[in-house]
Amino acid sequence: MGNEPEKHHRKIIHIDMDAFYASVEQRDNPELRGKALVVGGSPEGRGGVVATASYEARKFGIRSAMPSKQALHLCPHVIFVRPRFAAYKEVSQKIRAIFSRYTDLIEPLSLDEAYLDVTEDKLNIGSAIEIAQQIKQAIKDELQLTASAGVSINKFVAKIASDINKPDGLKFIGPSAIEAFMEKLPVEKFFGVGKVTAQKMKNMGIHTGYDLKQLTEDELVKYFGKAGRFYYQIVRGIDSREVQPHRETKSLAAEDTFAYDLTTIEEMDAELDKIAQTVCNRLQNYQLKGRTITLKIKYSDFKQITRNQSFTSGVNDLETISATAKRLLAATLPEDKKIRLLGISLSNFGDIVQKQKEEKETDQLKLPFS
Template identity: 80%
Template sequence: MYIAPMSVQRKIIHIDMDAFYASVEQRDNPEYRGKAIAVGGSPEGRGGVVATCSYEARKFGVRSAMPSKRALQLCPHLIFVRPRFAAYKEVSQSVREIFSRYTDLIEPLSLDEAYLDVTEDKQQIGSAIAIAQQIKQAIREELQLTASAGVSINKFVAKIASDMQKPDGLTFIAPSQVESFMENLPVEKFFGVGKVTADKMKSMNLHTGKDLKKLSENELVQYFGKSGRFYYKIVRGIDDRAVEPHRETKSVGAEDTFAYDLTLIEEMNAELDKIAVTVANRLERYQLKGRTVTLKIKYSDFKQITRNQSLAQGINDLPTIAAVAKQLLLKTEPEDKKIRLLGITLSNFGEEQPPETAQLSLF
């Protein structure tokens, strides 16, 4: 892991591709250009979910993770497009190659975004803003896509900055501006602050970073747990997290939401077989074996549970993954229950345990 010397102020760029999946579809299919499209599940049957959508669709209020049926209500002329993940991965690799012209300190967060540490850049350009401009230009000219960039002295601020002038934006938060920037930031923009936490903060009359800054570290921990320590530092512009080019993969999984509720065990097992194929392929791609299998179940009333089993040895083969998942399903007594989603995740990629320490964990 690269750690910048304490005397050197980091130069961090966060690059976020604009409406990535949808933009690739519009680039590759001229009939979609300038139109409202959503990449994701069809609204037919139970209806799928929007993975991402074009900016033409966003004008109507369509958003990622929105149920497809709701998206169609907001935008009746919305065109639904099935995802092509192989194509998106190929484009993502091309984007990564552009990044690597400037630095090897690249931390991908997903197919469409990454952190870059350009404190010392390969081409000795020196200016993080100039590097971000060159990267954006290369993406536009070579891939016919656009990206937005945030530039600052740490990961947190750079990530927020990249979202400020989308699409095709570039926002620089200078070192002298970081603390005032954080003071004016709405609490819902803070990392790890979801709707529930944001509502709790606002009920305490904490609306911005400046409000959070009035509380001591102990008070923040008292009210918000361990995250309070992070809030205390970041509102003062302190984020020492390094860009990690070889960040360890913690888990590999896949899940599927069904068009109609599953009520028969045979149907559930058939779907688990399909999901296990995806998981096994991903484990093979990353050359990983996991010792903990986790089954995720979401019922028709949106109640969600997980069950997991830890094994003595790591696995990545399809038959074992599917068999363990089915065993975990049986333990939930699925008869006569309506299931709308199933998922399988493999984790715990560390050293193997001796048989006598193998654990079964159900919760």
């Protein structure tokens, strides 16, 4: 009886590319290799933000989502490069092709990471660790990039494991080691625990999985709502979520933070035209139509609002997207306001254009904001 559950353990791999955008830039431009590199917005003017940083830049404390000006302050010799999303997408598709040699159960989370269920692999290798090693080696040999892998019996633990030995790491956390591992894990590492929740937990004296484990399920629900049930399961290493190879894309968006505040309708409309074009290109590339258009506005004081409009049928044409965004903006009476960011997203993909079967695997890649 003691060995019975072993038959039902899944074999899950989480692959996470190492400093993906920066690594692609360094691979394609030898002059950038070994240099402190930021892929993201320029620090000029008010400055953009860091999309990702090379490991050489991370040594100076530079991290994703940091203002580019701050990155420059931390490392005055850092090199800034604008993102090339088309190049990253092309590489991502090649990585996906490598995954597909081993399994069709692939759930992309973004261009640079994915879950793989290799409980039954195509090559009958049997060992998830061996498969992870082969995938890492193929990515290195064929694409001159490195990836880190986490291997376990569920998605949550595999994802955490992939981050332990970065870069170029491989970590296996087997069934017998999961509970002890979870007990030592800081609460901020738990899926679904953001900065606010983590601070709330710490204020309650909950710093690790062990501390979290001392609360009953009812107590966790009382303090944290519905998420409490999830925490109760996760801290015990229980995660029944399946790898979803056909996970539906929920939204597709683009946004831009401007070097200087926009103060006139003409400036705002011109920027919305550019953003709408980016969104339109992505929608048509992924053969998607959305029934809801959402406009995102962030003001100079960092106050943020969204406005949306829904349609009876899906749209993906530039004229409709741009005109709708402009109407939504005009309704906010922006004449006397200073705007630092605008974004457009489409969601509610009720109408999906039929695609050729060989193209379907790219539907699920989540595109980043520009």
